[in-house]
Amino acid sequence: MKPLVAIVGRPNVGKSTFFNRMIGERVAIVEDMPGTTRDRLYGDTDWNGREFTLIDTGGLELGSGIPVGQVGLTGQPGDLMDHVMSQAQLAIEEADVIIFMVDARSGITAADDEVADLLRRSTKPVVVAANKADNAERRLDVVEFYGLGLGEPTDISSIQGTGTGDLLDRIVEALPPASEMEEEEDENIPRIAIVGRPNVGKSSLLNAVLGFKRSIVSNVPGTTRDAIDTEVEFGEQKIKLIDTAGIRRRGRIGVGVEKYSVLRSTRAIERCDVALLLIDASEGLAAQDTHIAGIIHEMGKGVIVIVNKWDIAQEQIRAEREGIYPDPDDEIQSAESYRKALMGALKFIPYAPIIFASAKTGYHIKSILETALKISDMRYLRVPTSRLNEVVQEAVRRHHPAAVTAMKPLRVYYATQTRVNPPTFVFFVNDPRSVHFSYERYLENRLREAFSFYGTGIRIFFRARSSKEER
Template structure:
């Protein structure tokens, strides 16, 4: 399921980034006492009362009067500053359009300003839930004075202090109450396959080759695709949605403006997919950014098919493919279970195998193992290779069961979860794969400890 989006908007220097950092639990946003520090949107996952959402920190919104615009237009030295301001407004505007819930943050210390009124005029025209947060209400006097924000016509202001955490729980309660409802049933028949990768590796050409038609623009200019484009097809008795996405560059090379939002849409496409086709360029080999993009998919526990495109550009002999496979497996050793297909999307070489591999991975994600069979395999694995333990502290596997599919999730009941080293967890995962397959899909493995007296 796609996580709902919550956008924090407001004028510069009202504490948006401080609230953002508090909710996501890390200092991802730069916090300075200077207006306009945040120019691009920042994204992070938040959770409250069992509801998960993606929080968007936006740059401060500022508006100029006609006199100010005329005055600045006469000064060429401020052109770049004005362009940054325009880009910041564009970023925040897109965030407002895409968000499910909007948090409009104002400053209880400074009080109501004309910019607050301008922003409120924009937000009143949206059909989104808007929550009015009066930040820096660090004293009883400021909390009482926050009633002046009723003038904005956006409902009751919620006085908070992002820095001290005062009443931020009340704001989060309001956010979760306004999130879209969780569907009672989740459609399992539909398979969503996202095509992801760096710019200009052939993602759009692969989609066109799969479809046999020019569904999307194909260009040799990196960054042609800006939105995630969905195409629905029927394969046998299955409905499959193919999602073409914009290329993801290294963070330091992501430009201010529409490209930044394109990256967010790509990440959302990954989030709502079952399987991703990670497209890499055979002529360039595996890059660090390819590994980072694979990491995005693995963090969301998505199935992966590694598609090595532009194979026609590689000079080959009888050993070339095996050498490439060995090298790629070494570079991406954290996803050795992922199927790999060498193709030329331009000439249609082996493209027909890509969709078959993706559908196979989708089926593997729904595989369920009987509990008795699973426990026997795990006990045999432990008997063959006991975990390393400290004197007097022995790790005992009490019980294991598969609790979910898509992705496959296993819960291990052990006497002491702290004794499970990550290397031994990987060993058990490999044994599960040897016995039951699960090709192309990550496995979630949860270890829960309990006292010996509860055995």
């Protein structure tokens, strides 16, 4: 797991500008107006060999959605200090290191004092970053921030980039040792994450597996806020189940706790071996379902698409037929048509099995666990190099790679498997730039056909063979 570094501060101190500079791209919207950042944003970066996840916590908005900088001008109710403290508390609970960003131009404000008071009582490392120190005079004024009682402030300019290297040095020094960030997981225990949009039945599925109420179950979306790990035995096999909060589209992520819930869900996918992607059968596939499936695919995880609440969907079908119970074969036909529609929408994960289930009635719960364990085993499959190259050479003979414009024709020399979980293969070629994405997909499909990589993502990399090897 990568350590988490949260940027905390009142509105318009330059958190998003700093975030964008560290991530290396303009991800956060930056405007000279308090409350511009409405969504939680995060991205991975590294410094001096240490990778970590950086979070832009946004503009400390009120629950009403009105930027705190406008409170008092609009006459809307709300307690600024209570809100500042609640937001800071969230960052403290989640982060390994906290960047407390202040404005070198305006000096210490009442809001800064409130957050600093909370941070002083925490056990988390805090680094004070005095932003907008754009000239020598402002850099001298930074000494004022010693008064926050959080140690030496570091003067930076997010726009100019000055001082950011010193700040990153301090962040890396404060990070937990890399050995502490490595989860001591037993490789023999498969980790299965239950993910999906809010209110699709994730906690209900966990409870159905466990046979008792381990998680709060409610029809109010967003009940589960933390990723909850539960160990359970299935037959003679131990399984670690990770129940997560619902993942919403970024534009619909609310302030406060829910912003961090989305991050926890995404990190749960990162931690797991197999993700159970729940879809509400009564609502059908939503755009956010496809987005979550994309996250799972990009991380190379195993995946099962679970069409939950299938009993409700069947009741709806019967109701549409005016209470007339259809022929028993009709349920099979409706499931097959539903399956085809899902496969068409999720064509980038054609390897994912689809299971129709009901957490409420227990329908197909056992099948879900059995399938998840098969996929987990498949992720540790090692393919003999000789057999791998037989399959690769046969694939090349069947479909020779076409020449890419302005590139030399692709030649595939040999391939090798470099790791498992997920299965990872390296193809040595004359020029990796000549590999068209369609040919990469073709080779992946051939590997799946030959070695039955059922339900799991696999990774393929292309490397140039050295001139010495070519000779």
